[in-house]
Amino acid sequence: MKKLSLPIAVLALLIAISSFFYNQNSSKQVYVDVNKLMEGYNRTKIVKAEFQEKAKTLQSNVDSLVTDWQKELKLYEKERSNYSKKELELKQELLGNKQQQINNYQQAIQQQIQEEDKKASQTVINDINDYVKEFGKKNKHQIIFGASGSGNIMYADEDTDLTPEVLEGLNKEFDAK
Amino acid sequence: MGFVKKKKYLVFLIVPLLWNCSQKTFESEQDMWTYLNDPSNGYLQQKTINGFDFSIVQRPTDLLVKQELGDSLDIEKIKGLREKYSKYMYFNISMSKNNQELLSAAPKNRNEFGAMVNQLAFGMGDKVHLYTQQKDTIELADFIYPRMYGMSRSTTIMFVYPRNKQQLQGDYLNFTIEDLDLYTGEVKFKIPIKSISNEPQLSFKNE
Numbered sequence: 001m002k003k004l005s006l007p008i009a010v011l012a013l014l015i016a017i018s019s020f021f022y023n024q025n026s027s028k029q030v031y032v033d034v035n036k037l038m039e040g041y042n043r044t045k046i047v048k049a050e051f052q053e054k055a056k057t058l059q060s061n062v063d064s065l066v067t068d069w070q071k072e073l074k075l076y077e078k079e080r081s082n083y084s085k086k087e088l089e090l091k092q093e094l095l096g097n098k099q100q101q102i103n104n105y106q107q108a109i110q111q112q113i114q115e116e117d118k119k120a121s122q123t124v125i126n127d128i129n130d131y132v133k134e135f136g137k138k139n140k141h142q143i144i145f146g147a148s149g150s151g152n153i154m155y156a157d158e159d160t161d162l163t164p165e166v167l168e169g170l171n172k173e174f175d176a177k
Numbered sequence: 178m179g180f181v182k183k184k185k186y187l188v189f190l191i192v193p194l195l196w197n198c199s200q201k202t203f204e205s206e207q208d209m210w211t212y213l214n215d216p217s218n219g220y221l222q223q224k225t226i227n228g229f230d231f232s233i234v235q236r237p238t239d240l241l242v243k244q245e246l247g248d249s250l251d252i253e254k255i256k257g258l259r260e261k262y263s264k265y266m267y268f269n270i271s272m273s274k275n276n277q278e279l280l281s282a283a284p285k286n287r288n289e290f291g292a293m294v295n296q297l298a299f300g301m302g303d304k305v306h307l308y309t310q311q312k313d314t315i316e317l318a319d320f321i322y323p324r325m326y327g328m329s330r331s332t333t334i335m336f337v338y339p340r341n342k343q344q345l346q347g348d349y350l351n352f353t354i355e356d357l358d359l360y361t362g363e364v365k366f367k368i369p370i371k372s373i374s375n376e377p378q379l380s381f382k383n384e
Contacts, residue, residue: 126362176311
């Protein structure tokens with residue numbers, strides 16, 4: 001029994017030392033740069049490209065309506081001398097109404113583009129939030145701050161920046177095949 | 178003598194391991210639901226995004242067996258039903274806002290209401306996806322959306338997927354819900370494969 005007591009004591013000491021360093025490492029305050037994560041995340045590029053494609057289609061619908069209207073306006077200006085007073089009034093009213101409709105449509109499209117942008121960004125934010133949460137739990141961090149460049153973290157030592165590590169894991173998970 | 182001692186240590190090591198891996202068995206549906214609804218057991222996951230609450234709970238095969246079986250305790254019948262239902266995996270998705278169904282909380286006018294009814298009743302197959310870590314999609318077998326007409330606190334839909342052993346490898350499956358025009362973005366849950374392959378059972382004894 002006496003022979004065993006020394007190795008056991010050494011083992012206990014080693015466990016105590018390693019657990020002290022392990023806990024110290026995981027309990028220190030760390031942060032991630034949210035903007036860098038958003039920019040560096042591979043899904044952001046894909047989502048952005050999809051959104052731009054959608055926005056382009058929507059905008060081109062508006063553009064073709066505007067072009068049609070401009071053509072009609074040009075024709076009206078060219079031939080206005082041939083119209084009677086009543087015809088002129090009617091044509092002006094028609095063109096005015098059409099312009100109003102195009103404006104309304106343009107506003108609706110702008111709103112739709114904003115909504116699509118919001119949805120696309122939220123998807124990326126959800127992914128980042130989920131991953132950071134999982135990362136924190138897995139690595140037993142007590143707290144992970146999210147710096148967004150607006151002054152919520154004024155100074156932090158380089159060692160406390162987990163952004164590269166998190167970004168690597170995030171992209172690895174997204175690109176997994 | 179030393180060998181007997183070693184054996185004792187082995188028992189101490191192996192028993193907790195086996196205990197951990199063994200399937201949990203419950204006497205009643207209520208007991209099983211209590212277990213399933215405890216997030217620490219890994220069967221229920223919850224998220225709140227932009228005021229909308231999302232939750233997913235895996236529904237073990239035996240709960241469906243019990244539903245069809247009723248009070249009968251016919252062993253052959255239980256075996257048959259287990260075989261029938263174990264070919265699929267079942268997930269209940271609940272979505273709500275302020276403890277109300279989506280149809281009561283989200284649409285702002287008749288058009289939006291109509292579009293959402295249509296989406297929930299017929300279009301969820303295009304909005305919900307289950308895929309492996311390697312991005313292999315598991316094709317949806319069916320989904321059931323029972324309309325509750327505002328009497329429930331959440332919109333709950335059951336999704337059914339084929340249980341294919343080849344696809345149940347790795348750590349988890351990804352379950353995603355596309356944005357249902359709620360500005361929540363895509364909502365993702367990671368379903369641990371361990372909880373699918375080791376799902377709890379009912380003992381089917383007299384309660």
